[in-house]
Amino acid sequence: MKTMSLAANLPGRWLEITDVPVIEPGRGEVLVRVAVCGVCRTDLHIVEGDIGATPSGLVPGHEAVGTVIRTGEGVNLLRTGDRVGVPWLHSTCGLCEFCTTGRENLCRLKTFTGYTVNGGYAEYLLAREDFTVPIAPGLSFRHAAPLLCSGIIGYRALKLVRPAPGGTLGIFGFGSSAHITLQIASALGYDVRVVSRHAQHLKLAMQLGATQAIQATESNEDAFLTRGKMDAAIVFAPSGSVVRLALESVKAGGSVAVPAIHMNAISITDYEKHLFHEKRLFSVEANTRADAHEFMRLAARTRVRSVIKEFRLEDANAALSELKAGEINGSAVLLIT
Ligand SMILES: [Zn+2]
Ligand SMILES: [Zn+2]
Numbered sequence: 332m333k334t335m336s337l338a339a340n341l342p343g344r345w346l347e348i349t350d351v352p353v354i355e356p357g358r359g360e361v362l363v364r365v366a367v368c369g370v371c372r373t374d375l376h377i378v379e380g381d382i383g384a385t386p387s388g389l390v391p392g393h394e395a396v397g398t399v400i401r402t403g404e405g406v407n408l409l410r411t412g413d414r415v416g417v418p419w420l421h422s423t424c425g426l427c428e429f430c431t432t433g434r435e436n437l438c439r440l441k442t443f444t445g446y447t448v449n450g451g452y453a454e455y456l457l458a459r460e461d462f463t464v465p466i467a468p469g470l471s472f473r474h475a476a477p478l479l480c481s482g483i484i485g486y487r488a489l490k491l492v493r494p495a496p497g498g499t500l501g502i503f504g505f506g507s508s509a510h511i512t513l514q515i516a517s518a519l520g521y522d523v524r525v526v527s528r529h530a531q532h533l534k535l536a537m538q539l540g541a542t543q544a545i546q547a548t549e550s551n552e553d554a555f556l557t558r559g560k561m562d563a564a565i566v567f568a569p570s571g572s573v574v575r576l577a578l579e580s581v582k583a584g585g586s587v588a589v590p591a592i593h594m595n596a597i598s599i600t601d602y603e604k605h606l607f608h609e610k611r612l613f614s615v616e617a618n619t620r621a622d623a624h625e626f627m628r629l630a631a632r633t634r635v636r637s638v639i640k641e642f643r644l645e646d647a648n649a650a651l652s653e654l655k656a657g658e659i660n661g662s663a664v665l666l667i668t
Contacts, residue, residue: 369394395451
């Protein structure tokens, strides 16, 4: 099978095409023929070595969707032909203090698709049956793929900050995860305001239901502060200075979530402005399977529509480069089989 796997790590040429044998599914595993795999910012962190060294030959990709073509021993829930998504969380231990208290996203022994095990930048991948999610019959694979990480992580961030019904939510940075989270939040009745540096991202935000789109510029990055304080905010831009602005932008008792696996330094310089009055700051680490299933049902019910830019598997480097440059409006996806 064809894969795009980690190569010599030259700038912009992180991955190379390889031909490797398909591995048969083991106990509890399924072999999935990958139709489409989304390209997530975490993939960029992985190929650039931001979150630790990864072995050459690793296949990234954790927004894989496709069809089960073989099932291993002990597989009970899935059958050949089932449409499934394979998300970031590949496995957990099931026994530790976190797994046994509904917090398996914090399991110390968890493994990740496309990071600790090979992922979806490939024609086939192996997944644990109990960590896959079903893809609703009416949803196309190419529009489903970005829901798998971008969607689920944004949903977990929204659950953590949980503004009161009808409240205001600020979204800082408007990429793949943000454009899906905006749709979910507005379907749930929140007043969603989007702050971004990019005019084309703000245009998309207004089309997808934002009530305000506010352009932040170098000299005027806190322009939104004059528009009144918000109940909660989610910071998708991987920048510590934006986190500080978001904390300033929420009301007393407000919460800010940061669904990022990697972030530059956050300096809280003014306790009164940024943290006092019981403001709360959450990081978001991966997701539980419950988050994934809840979100996929909610996305189907609310008819979330991801906006995608399509690439061939062979062009994964180009997709990652465009993502790095902020040139993707919505989500990048690789069309594979
Ligand atoms: Zn565990
Ligand atoms: Zn991701």
